[in-house]
Amino acid sequence: MVPAGLKCLNNERKRMESELRDSELFYRTILDSTPDAMLVSDADGIITLVNNKVEPLLGYKPVELIGQPVEILVPKDVRQKHRALMADYIASRGTNTVIGSRPMRALIKNGSILEVEVSICPVQTERGLFVAASLRDITERKKVENRLRVAAAAFETPHEAIVVTDSYANIIQVNKAFEHITGYSQEEVVGTNTRILKSGRHEDAFYAEMWHSLLTKGTWKGELWDRCKGGKIYPKQLSITAVRDEGGNTIQYVAAFHDISARKRAEEEMHSLAFYDALTGLPNRRLLYERLDLAVSVSARNKKYGALLYLDMDKFKTLNDTQGHEAGDALLVEVATRMKFSVREVDTLARFGGDEFVVLIEEIGAEEADATQHAALISEKIRAVLATTYIINNREFHSSPSIGVCLFQGNSIPGDELLKRADIAMYQAKDSGRNQVRFFDPQLQLSVDSRAALESAMREAITGQQFRLYYQIQVDRDHRPIGAEALIRWESPTHGMVSPLEFIPLAEETALILDIGNWVLDAACQQIATWSNTPLTSDLVIAVNISARQFRQPDFVKLVEAAIAKHQILPSRLKLELTESVALDNLEGVIAKMTALRENLGVTISLDDFGTGYSSLSYLKRLPLDQIKIDQSFVRDITTDPNDAVMVQTIIEMAHNFGLHVIAEGVETEAHMDFLRQRGCMAYQGYLFSKPVPHYDFELLLNHHLTLTNLRQSR
Ligand code: C2E
Ligand code: MG
Numbered sequence: 262m263v264p265a266g267l268k269c270l271n272n273e274r275k276r277m278e279s280e281l282r283d284s285e286l287f288y289r290t291i292l293d294s295t296p297d298a299m300l301v302s303d304a305d306g307i308i309t310l311v312n313n314k315v316e317p318l319l320g321y322k323p324v325e326l327i328g329q330p331v332e333i334l335v336p337k338d339v340r341q342k343h344r345a346l347m348a349d350y351i352a353s354r355g356t357n358t359v360i361g362s363r364p365m366r367a368l369i370k371n372g373s374i375l376e377v378e379v380s381i382c383p384v385q386t387e388r389g390l391f392v393a394a395s396l397r398d399i400t401e402r403k404k405v406e407n408r409l410r411v412a413a414a415a416f417e418t419p420h421e422a423i424v425v426t427d428s429y430a431n432i433i434q435v436n437k438a439f440e441h442i443t444g445y446s447q448e449e450v451v452g453t454n455t456r457i458l459k460s461g462r463h464e465d466a467f468y469a470e471m472w473h474s475l476l477t478k479g480t481w482k483g484e485l486w487d488r489c490k491g492g493k494i495y496p497k498q499l500s501i502t503a504v505r506d507e508g509g510n511t512i513q514y515v516a517a518f519h520d521i522s523a524r525k526r527a528e529e530e531m532h533s534l535a536f537y538d539a540l541t542g543l544p545n546r547r548l549l550y551e552r553l554d555l556a557v558s559v560s561a562r563n564k565k566y567g568a569l570l571y572l573d574m575d576k577f578k579t580l581n582d583t584q585g586h587e588a589g590d591a592l593l594v595e596v597a598t599r600m601k602f603s604v605r606e607v608d609t610l611a612r613f614g615g616d617e618f619v620v621l622i623e624e625i626g627a628e629e630a631d632a633t634q635h636a637a638l639i640s641e642k643i644r645a646v647l648a649t650t651y652i653i654n655n656r657e658f659h660s661s662p663s664i665g666v667c668l669f670q671g672n673s674i675p676g677d678e679l680l681k682r683a684d685i686a687m688y689q690a691k692d693s694g695r696n697q698v699r700f701f702d703p704q705l706q707l708s709v710d711s712r713a714a715l716e717s718a719m720r721e722a723i724t725g726q727q728f729r730l731y732y733q734i735q736v737d738r739d740h741r742p743i744g745a746e747a748l749i750r751w752e753s754p755t756h757g758m759v760s761p762l763e764f765i766p767l768a769e770e771t772a773l774i775l776d777i778g779n780w781v782l783d784a785a786c787q788q789i790a791t792w793s794n795t796p797l798t799s800d801l802v803i804a805v806n807i808s809a810r811q812f813r814q815p816d817f818v819k820l821v822e823a824a825i826a827k828h829q830i831l832p833s834r835l836k837l838e839l840t841e842s843v844a845l846d847n848l849e850g851v852i853a854k855m856t857a858l859r860e861n862l863g864v865t866i867s868l869d870d871f872g873t874g875y876s877s878l879s880y881l882k883r884l885p886l887d888q889i890k891i892d893q894s895f896v897r898d899i900t901t902d903p904n905d906a907v908m909v910q911t912i913i914e915m916a917h918n919f920g921l922h923v924i925a926e927g928v929e930t931e932a933h934m935d936f937l938r939q940r941g942c943m944a945y946q947g948y949l950f951s952k953p954v955p956h957y958d959f960e961l962l963l964n965h966h967l968t969l970t971n972l973r974q975s976r
């Protein structure tokens with residue numbers, strides 16, 4: 262029998278043991294539930310307790326560790342330090358408090374080192390001091406931290422600007438280099454869109470392509486022009502990378518760029534050294550060949566003519582020999598400058614070597630004749646500008662160019678052959694006395710010569726009084742004379758009778774048309790004055806042709822006014838025939854001028870050659886006109902060509918609607934007259950009534966008309 266006291270004691274012990282087991286289980290469970298490895302060591306540093314995370318972390322089974330000194334887990338080289346540290350910790354921090362966590366290195370069973378974070382907590386018990394330590398593997402965290410550190414260092418790289426944006430290109434972060442390159446501070450740009458950097462130099466399509474690449478490939482790389490805060494535009498090398506989340510959605514963009522102005526400058530310099538002449542800054546022989554090849558192939562495509570001018574400065578050698586190379590250089594620079602002002606920007610002006618220059622002119626006409634005249638004009642302009650006096654070293658120097666011209670169309674003749682031809686022509690220019698322009702093709706030379714001869718003859722015609730005015734009668738529906746058109750004739754002692762169709766266009770190209778136009782106006786007004794004294798002619802209205810260039814003169818209204826005043830004529834007797842080409846530019850100005858002529862002066866205005874030009878209703882409505890003149894090309898075939906018939910009928914109806922007088926020119930037959938009269942045409946001019954004739958014949962003609970009319974009436 263167990264005594265009751267003992268039994269009671271026994272029971273008490275069992276209860277306590279059971280409570281202890283419960284408590285141990287309780288703490289063990291807690292201990293095992295933490296993700297960290299936990300170790301408890303006693304005051305001597307002997308491990309007394311471990312949890313179940315120790316083995317996966319340190320490789321030791323609990324039995325292998327329990328009873329071992331804790332230093333087994335400390336790498337040898339730091340054991341000394343560790344010991345001191347622990348002692349310090351315990352002494353300074355007291356007990357039962359967790360002493361902050363710190364990163365340490367642990368020596369694990371397989372002999373390798375593990376990066377851990379250790380928190381220790383000294384615990385004072387009745388059984389003495391214990392130290393509880395929890396160890397957490399921080400290898401991954403270390404790696405991430407290292408990566409971040411590297412990234413942060415990389416982000417602040419001094420030469421590469423970096424911008425981080427959201428997926429809409431709104432700026433989130435920039436680095437110092439960005440601030441330096443763009444002039445914007447981080448505070449200024451965060452939250453704004455990268456759009457603020459745009460220079461405006463790229464088309465929308467450029468950015469569209471960039472976005473397309475970013476959205477599809479996640480990257481874009483290339484060169485572009487952006488703008489700094491201060492407004493300066495600079496080139497940069499940019500690469501953008503999309504940052505995507507696990508789902509593949511773009512969450513950010515990282516853009517890195519650097520300023521490539523210096524590189525661009527260097528490239529340009531290299532390019533300019535290779536392709537440009539250092540003295541004059543003009544393209545050199547190499548670039549000329551390139552452009553020439555290109556021009557030839559372009560011409561093969563568009564069938565337009567181009568011209569090559571080969572130019573050599575006369576007496577250049579003399580200057581070089583007598584006054585030295587510097588003087589020679591100064592002349593060449595001056596020649597280059599003068600030439601630059603004589604050609605269009607699209608033309609290539611090259612220094613071919615020494616004192617030889619070449620001008621490549623493209624697209625100067627679709628027809629050979631046109632191109633020839635055009636090339637002749639440009640060459641002459643260059644010749645004239647280079648033949649005026651030079652001031653070299655404060656001294657006058659006279660030089661002039663010899664210019665050889667060679668036309669090209671298509672690519673049948675290669676560039677170097679073209680150059681050879683222009684060179685040959687240049688030597689011909691030199692042979693024929695220098696300061697000349699010569700074409701390679703003798704046929705072309707001939708046409709240029711004859712045109713030049715015509716031009717100089719025309720200049721003499723004004724002073725030599727070789728121009729005459731002829732008059733062509735204009736009649737109404739009943740054949741009654743109502744006026745005449747004054748038409749110029751040139752009786753040239755050298756060229757014979759020259760048609761205005763031949764010399765007026767040439768005169769229009771030069772300022773000669775202004776002198777001729779003034780002469781015509783004066784002569785016509787004088788004739789009106791004379792005729793105003795005779796009843797037969799006093800009511801006639803005389804139409805004078807005014808060329809567009811003449812009309813464009815700023816003081817044109819004044820010139821007409823002066824002519825009227827000089828001859829004291831009734832302004833209503835004078836009619837100005839303008840063509841549609843006057844209305845081509847500055848319509849407002851043209852309207853103002855026409856209004857001044859009609860309303861202030863009282864002259865009338867007719868629109869000549871109507872139907873051949875642009876004949877736009879919109880401006881016809883706006884131009885202050887009195888009359889339109891149906892062009893003879895429509896009249897010629899009205900009885901045979903239904904299109905022309907309709908055209909003429911429409912023009913007449915339109916004139917009626919606009920309240921304009923309408924006259925037909927080129928009326929040659931009764932059939933023409935009948936057709937026009939039936940459609941409501943009001944006046945007529947043409948060979949049916951008379952050719953243009955001198956004033957005395959015109960007076961005879963009127964007398965004849967009068968006799969006829971009188972006869973008709975007396976019958
Ligand atoms: P335009 O002003 O249209 O003159 C009408 C032209 O047609 C005149 O040619 C005239 O002789 C011609 N003509 C007249 N009736 C008939 C006909 O029934 N049948 C044919 N086939 N032709 C006819 P012209 O005199 O040779 O003048 C030609 C052009 O030269 C004029 O065309 C005009 O644009 C211009 N022109 C003539 N004189 C002057 C002038 O003094 N100054 C200006 N700027 N240009 C003028
Ligand atoms: Mg006319």
Ligand code: MG
Nearest residue numbers: 869870892926
């Ligand atoms: Mg006409």
